[in-house]
Amino acid sequence: VQLDADKEALRWLEAYVLALQENLMRPLPKAREALFFPDPASEQRLIQWLDRAQRELYVCVFTITNNHLRDAVTRAHDRGVAVKVISDDECMKQIGSDIQYIRDRGIPTETDTNPDAHMHNKFVVIDKEILITGSFNWTVQAVNANQENLVVVHDPEICQQYITYFDNLWASFRPV
Amino acid sequence: VQLDADKEALRWLEAYVLALQENLMRPLPKAREALFFPDPASEQRLIQWLDRAQRELYVCVFTITNNHLRDAVTRAHDRGVAVKVISDDECMKQIGSDIQYIRDRGIPTETDTNPDAHMHNKFVVIDKEILITGSFNWTVQAVNANQENLVVVHDPEICQQYITYFDNLWASFRPV
Ligand SMILES: [Zn+2]
Numbered sequence: 001v002q003l004d005a006d007k008e009a010l011r012w013l014e015a016y017v018l019a020l021q022e023n024l025m026r027p028l029p030k031a032r033e034a035l036f037f038p039d040p041a042s043e044q045r046l047i048q049w050l051d052r053a054q055r056e057l058y059v060c061v062f063t064i065t066n067n068h069l070r071d072a073v074t075r076a077h078d079r080g081v082a083v084k085v086i087s088d089d090e091c092m093k094q095i096g097s098d099i100q101y102i103r104d105r106g107i108p109t110e111t112d113t114n115p116d117a118h119m120h121n122k123f124v125v126i127d128k129e130i131l132i133t134g135s136f137n138w139t140v141q142a143v144n145a146n147q148e149n150l151v152v153v154h155d156p157e158i159c160q161q162y163i164t165y166f167d168n169l170w171a172s173f174r175p176v
Numbered sequence: 177v178q179l180d181a182d183k184e185a186l187r188w189l190e191a192y193v194l195a196l197q198e199n200l201m202r203p204l205p206k207a208r209e210a211l212f213f214p215d216p217a218s219e220q221r222l223i224q225w226l227d228r229a230q231r232e233l234y235v236c237v238f239t240i241t242n243n244h245l246r247d248a249v250t251r252a253h254d255r256g257v258a259v260k261v262i263s264d265d266e267c268m269k270q271i272g273s274d275i276q277y278i279r280d281r282g283i284p285t286e287t288d289t290n291p292d293a294h295m296h297n298k299f300v301v302i303d304k305e306i307l308i309t310g311s312f313n314w315t316v317q318a319v320n321a322n323q324e325n326l327v328v329v330h331d332p333e334i335c336q337q338y339i340t341y342f343d344n345l346w347a348s349f350r351p352v
């Protein structure tokens with residue numbers, strides 16, 4: 001019996017050392033990538049990220065007139081992801097704005113109410129751990145014509161800061 | 177003599193284990209932070225990052241009309257940092273544009289030449305290892321009124337992708 005216990009302890013130690021090596025020597029690769037525009041492939045890649053959302057999707061973008069991206073947001077909502085969208089008030093009134101469409105699908109949306117300032121952000125936080133931010137607006141022009149960039153970073157701590165900022169914007173835009 | 181050598185070996189081993197612990201157990205904190213606007217403190221923080229540039233500063237921003245940020249760029253140039261600036265052509269012609277001021281100080285600048293598209297990026301790469309990107313334009317309005325964000329990430333690999341993209345933009349904007 002003692003021999004079995006020793007063997008068990010040895011196997012445990014071996015597994016422990018292996019796990020230590022895995023975690024310390026070769027940290028799990030964190031999701032991180034750069035997307036550049038104009039490039040329809042970058043739009044496709046952004047859609048793949050949105051389609052990965054499993055629990056929560058916070059979208060904070062100046063405007064949405066790109067139907068591919070609008071559809072990715074509604075797909076997330078339809079599969080049970082908790083989606084919230086913040087956008088700019090002026091853009092809300094633009095021709096082709098998809099914010100009303102998203103709202104009509106039952107997705108909670110808020111827009112800023114200050115005519116002298118822009119809700120100019122363009123970021124997304126996925127499942128409290130992946131941040132996507134940059135210059136890229138959710139328009140067709142930004143995909144096909146403009147020079148734009150997005151960076152994707154896996155960083156729960158940074159995401160928490162963005163979520164707090166998002167929650168504060170949400171509260172401040174909410175009609176009293 | 178042998179005792180001294182043993183002591184020396186032991187001291188070396190001790191130092192080695194300590195270094196291992198430092199590197200593996202507590203990896204050096206990577207520079208990473210989130211900046212949110214409107215907030216003059218976030219502008220100050222961005223200026224601190226620009227002032228840290230020691231070798232190379234790539235600035236790729238839609239427009240520069242914020243003199244605090246303009247001055248941080250020219251300070252980098254004055255202390256010997258290799259600075260390059262890309263901006264948008266329409267913004268170049270705007271009242272208060274600091275691109276001509278920067279060019280007159282001897283800093284290499286390029287602007288896009290396509291009237292149907294915007295060089296809409298707002299990113300900076302510092303010393304090939306720190307990327308700062310987000311929605312934030314280099315204006316006074318973006319500091320004091322707009323809702324904007326920037327993320328700072330220490331990531332030489334991602335920076336290399338941004339540098340390659342920057343170099344390609346630079347080449348494509350250069351008059352033939
Ligand atoms: Zn607004």
Ligand SMILES: [Zn+2]
Binds near residue numbers: 265288291292294295
């Ligand atoms: Zn342009």
